[in-house]
Amino acid sequence: MTIRTNPWRAAVAGGIAVALAASAGLARELAWRFDEAYGERGRGRNELRDPVDVAVTADGEIVALDREREALVWFSRAGRWEKTLGGRRGTGEVRLDRPRRLGLGPDGRLWVVDTGNHRLVVVDAEGSETFVLGSLGSADGRFRHPADVTFDERGRLYVADTGNERIQVFRPDGGFLASWDRRTGGRRDHLEKPVAVAYTPEGRGGIWVLNEGWKSLERFDLEGSWEETLDLSGWLPKGSKPVDVFVDPVFYRVFVSDAGAGRVWVLNRRGERVSEIGEGVTPFRPAGVWLERDWDLFAADRAGARIVKFERE
Numbered sequence: 001m002t003i004r005t006n007p008w009r010a011a012v013a014g015g016i017a018v019a020l021a022a023s024a025g026l027a028r029e030l031a032w033r034f035d036e037a038y039g040e041r042g043r044g045r046n047e048l049r050d051p052v053d054v055a056v057t058a059d060g061e062i063v064a065l066d067r068e069r070e071a072l073v074w075f076s077r078a079g080r081w082e083k084t085l086g087g088r089r090g091t092g093e094v095r096l097d098r099p100r101r102l103g104l105g106p107d108g109r110l111w112v113v114d115t116g117n118h119r120l121v122v123v124d125a126e127g128s129e130t131f132v133l134g135s136l137g138s139a140d141g142r143f144r145h146p147a148d149v150t151f152d153e154r155g156r157l158y159v160a161d162t163g164n165e166r167i168q169v170f171r172p173d174g175g176f177l178a179s180w181d182r183r184t185g186g187r188r189d190h191l192e193k194p195v196a197v198a199y200t201p202e203g204r205g206g207i208w209v210l211n212e213g214w215k216s217l218e219r220f221d222l223e224g225s226w227e228e229t230l231d232l233s234g235w236l237p238k239g240s241k242p243v244d245v246f247v248d249p250v251f252y253r254v255f256v257s258d259a260g261a262g263r264v265w266v267l268n269r270r271g272e273r274v275s276e277i278g279e280g281v282t283p284f285r286p287a288g289v290w291l292e293r294d295w296d297l298f299a300a301d302r303a304g305a306r307i308v309k310f311e312r313e
Contacts, residue, residue, distance in 0.1 A: 038075045045081070072123065167207070215231075217230040242257065253266055254267040257287060264286055283301070284304065
């Protein structure tokens with residue numbers, strides 16, 4: 001999950017960010033501990049098979065995206081199953097094919113990156129497809145195995161169009177705006193298998209792109225100009241596979257989900273690793289991640305077929 005929307009906007013706008021920045025908490029060691037899990041392995045309506053992403057709605061509902069079941073599964077914050085949309089055992093009309101990521105737009109709409117169908121789908125609370133963006137192809141506005149979506153504060157969409165090795169930008173109504181690809185400049189600007197995107201409000205705003213081909217994070221401004229690179233390959237352990245990225249909009253820390261290492265790495269603004277999440281949790285193969293404003297982190301755990309919640313210590 002990427003910061004697919006900015007659920008902290010009200011807190012930041014209200015000045016809470018200033019208070020947080022001034023607090024002594026900044027000086028403490030960053031640490032998270034396992035708190036609880038949602039769902040378990042199975043094929044029942046309240047069970048998961050292969051969760052690949054998670055989002056938390058404004059009402060506190062936890063939404064799991066299950067790739068194998070091709071369904072969305074809702075849980076309450078207390079862990080109670082609420083509903084399943086899509087798939088063979090779910091309700092609603094949505095039909096997905098190997099979905100990969102979720103996004104919550106600034107207007108609260110739930111977007112599904114429907115990778116196998118080469119599109120993005122907006123799903124309502126009843127499971128109906130209320131809006132579809134894209135189809136298979138390489139022209140502007142078309143996708144080839146899209147992998148992720150994020151939103152800036154104006155509601156514009158930034159889509160990791162992995163198969164076409166580019167980032168596409170759209171208006172909130174789905175109108176095409178721009179495409180950033182390998183031809184935008186020198187090597188530092190290249191996009192080699194971009195698999196995740198995350199909006200950061202730092203400065204004038206920007207987009208972090210997780211570049212699987214180089215195991216790097218590339219930052220672009222909102223017009224598509226490259227700004228900097230964070231090289232992950234120098235310190236990632238052997239067998240690492242970074243798959244998702246999330247940015248906290250207060251301190252601009254970057255959370256990188258590593259399916260190969262079974263960790264979520266926490267980087268400071270300089271790209272230095274300041275913490276890791278998931279040690280001692282077995283099994284644990286994180287996919288999409290989501291950070292709440294109280295610093296709780298949720299991760300879709302493909303190995304355990306569950307959503308795992310980590311609490312900030």
